[in-house]
Amino acid sequence: MTGHISHNINWNDRYVQGTCNKKQIMMLKLQFIQNKQLKRLLEHGTYLTIIFVLVPAFVYFELVVVLPATVEEWSIPYFVHLACATFLLMNILGNMIYGMFTDTSIKGTVLDSENKENWTLCAVCECLRPPRAWHCNTCDICILKRDHHCTFFACCVGYYNHRYFMCFTFYIFVAMVYAFYYNVKFLAIYLKWNNGLVIGKFLFPLACFVIDFGDETVYVFLVEINFIVAMFTGFLFFYHFNNLLKGKVTPEIKHNSKEVTYNRGLKQNVIEVFGSRWYLVWLSPYFKSPLPGNGIEWNGEDKCK
Ligand SMILES: [Zn+2]
Numbered sequence: 001m002t003g004h005i006s007h008n009i010n011w012n013d014r015y016v017q018g019t020c021n022k023k024q025i026m027m028l029k030l031q032f033i034q035n036k037q038l039k040r041l042l043e044h045g046t047y048l049t050i051i052f053v054l055v056p057a058f059v060y061f062e063l064v065v066v067l068p069a070t071v072e073e074w075s076i077p078y079f080v081h082l083a084c085a086t087f088l089l090m091n092i093l094g095n096m097i098y099g100m101f102t103d104t105s106i107k108g109t110v111l112d113s114e115n116k117e118n119w120t121l122c123a124v125c126e127c128l129r130p131p132r133a134w135h136c137n138t139c140d141i142c143i144l145k146r147d148h149h150c151t152f153f154a155c156c157v158g159y160y161n162h163r164y165f166m167c168f169t170f171y172i173f174v175a176m177v178y179a180f181y182y183n184v185k186f187l188a189i190y191l192k193w194n195n196g197l198v199i200g201k202f203l204f205p206l207a208c209f210v211i212d213f214g215d216e217t218v219y220v221f222l223v224e225i226n227f228i229v230a231m232f233t234g235f236l237f238f239y240h241f242n243n244l245l246k247g248k249v250t251p252e253i254k255h256n257s258k259e260v261t262y263n264r265g266l267k268q269n270v271i272e273v274f275g276s277r278w279y280l281v282w283l284s285p286y287f288k289s290p291l292p293g294n295g296i297e298w299n300g301e302d303k304c305k
């Protein structure tokens with residue numbers, strides 16, 4: 001497991017080993033900082049695009065264009081769809097905001113300086129960290145039970161915000177599958193299938209923006225994005241859900257750590273991520289669901305013993 005520490009760049013070691021001189025170290029440091037800032041900038045761009053461009057574009061398209069075209073306006077099904085859309089939107093944005101603003105790092109936690117079993121040293125934070133906590137180069141701090149760095153949240157997914165990430169991906173997936181069904185219905189009614197340009201719009205949506213910019217082109221493009229996002233979030237959700245059922249985080253799956261396992265059986269593994277009120281977290285991110293531990297104390301079962 002100590003292999004994780006090698007992810008951290010230790011400039012001093014390189015200098016001492018003689019693989020780099022002082023000037024090269026300075027250049028490497030500068031490059032590292034620039035790459036990190038670029039990554040941060042891209043991440044901020046990603047979630048701002050989601051919140052201010054993609055979500056409003058989809059809400060408008062689904063509720064103002066597709067819904068009145070596929071369901072009779074002001075009928076009971078019309079209001080049922082409106083209620084479902086509101087529920088999904090609240091859960092997607094709510095879980096995203098909670099996930100972003102829930103601190104899951106070691107900052108502010110009192111870590112016992114005494115060396116305990118399975119604790120490792122972080123060369124960057126210069127402290128001993130609990131089992132399953134790893135350093136994130138982008139967040140620049142150690143994260144409790146670190147799963148991965150999430151570009152949509154612009155922060156790490158760890159012990160305290162794992163539940164929000166799971167609900168966020170789940171509801172985007174559900175919303176995208178739900179929308180896709182009605183979007184296909186809508187396109188079948190709306191598109192004029194009598195010319196070859198329609199096929200072109202499906203194959204080269206971006207090129208068609210130049211040739212024939214109109215409602216039709218925009219709608220086809222949105223439905224294609226809809227399909228891609230559904231596939232992507234579906235994969236993300238099922239991959240991470242499968243991991244959490246096994247009681248593992250992504251690095252433990254990747255490095256296939258066989259020495260220590262934190263698998264406590266299906267139900268306990270679910271509670272470890274979603275908290276004691278695991279059945280309520282699916283209704284809203286505002287429901288509190290206390291986690292059984294503190295992300296520091298881990299009683300791993302040592303398989304080597
Ligand atoms: Zn660290």
Ligand SMILES: [Zn+2]
Pocket residue numbers: 136137138139140148149150155156157
């Ligand atoms: Zn991170």
